[in-house]
């Protein structure tokens with residue numbers, strides 16, 4: 249099995265490390281315009297393999313991605329303090345188009361997972377440019393936001409996040425939506441769970457939603473970037489694809505005429521099918537608004 253990662257920066261290198269620990273691949277190639285950085289990260293990662301599994305880890309150029317089973321894209325600019333993800337579009341669209349051309353030339357059969365922001369808009373650009381089956385082109389979408397939501401509910405409600413089933417859908421950005429009406433803890437609807445809970449210092453669902461939406465801004469303000477949770481999210485997502493687990497994730501998938509975060513069953517062939525969520529009227533309106541933001545951004549880009 250072979251993996252290639254575009255971008256050996258904070259997200260790319262941490263993702264490589266998280267994936268390496270899963271012992272999934274025989275070969276990992278890091279491609280970065282900063283060749284020295286890619287070389288250094290590959291060397292350091294390689295030296296961790298005696299504790300894991302024999303894996304060839306090296307830096308490379310576009311032609312070295314040939315024959316990859318999976319390609320992850322983390323290349324490009326990241327948010328400065330206070331910047332939105334959508335503001336990265338002008339800086340990152342050319343990078344994604346160039347990478348798409350290289351994938352088309354050297355490894356057109358790969359499953360491609362985009363992380364670079366704004367992830368929904370850029371995954372659409374990637375898919376169009378690759379001219380391939382949309383099932384095999386995915387963005388990480390709201391997988392990270394969903395993980396943030398589950399972890400914050402878990403802390404607040406004193407329950408393992410593993411027993412929390414709740415999804416963030418929509419844009420991976422300011423217009424994202426928490427599907428509270430479909431959220432459960434141990435099979436119990438979250439609002440019913442709250443009705444029979446008398447916890448004094450409960451944050452409340454609105455505050456949890458706000459913290460999830462603002463998480464990236466708050467982390468970037470403190471440490472300049474986010475990397476650990478997105479790396480774990482991407483590593484677990486890749487593992488479930490390779491093992492054909494048919495798990496439900498919230499990747500950025502083709503939904504009507506755009507790419508957006510939405511629950512979907514994902515397996516070895518990529519997206520198997522989208523799961524229609526039962527949303528409240530208000531959540532439905534918010535989701536439509538989120539779709540419109542992505543649609544308008546794509547319209548402006550095409551113009």
Ligand SMILES: NC(=O)C1=CN([C@@H]2O[C@H](COP(=O)(O)OP(=O)(O)OC[C@H]3O[C@@H](n4cnc5c(N)ncnc54)[C@H](O)[C@@H]3O)[C@@H](O)[C@H]2O)C=CC1
Nearest residue numbers: 255257258259280281282323324325326363364365392478
């Ligand atoms: N979708 C999500 O949930 C998340 C997305 N991100 C996004 O991931 C991206 C990367 O973030 P960081 O790793 O923190 O940035 P970084 O600046 O640490 O790394 C980016 C790397 O991309 C490389 N690069 C730039 N152009 C390239 C090209 N044409 N080919 C190959 N490599 C190229 C740079 O040399 C740099 O090493 C950003 O767009 C960020 O917003 C970050 C966290 C979560």
Ligand SMILES: CC(=O)C(=O)O
Nearest residue numbers: 327333365392464474
């Ligand atoms: C940077 C980013 O997109 C995130 O941490 O959510």
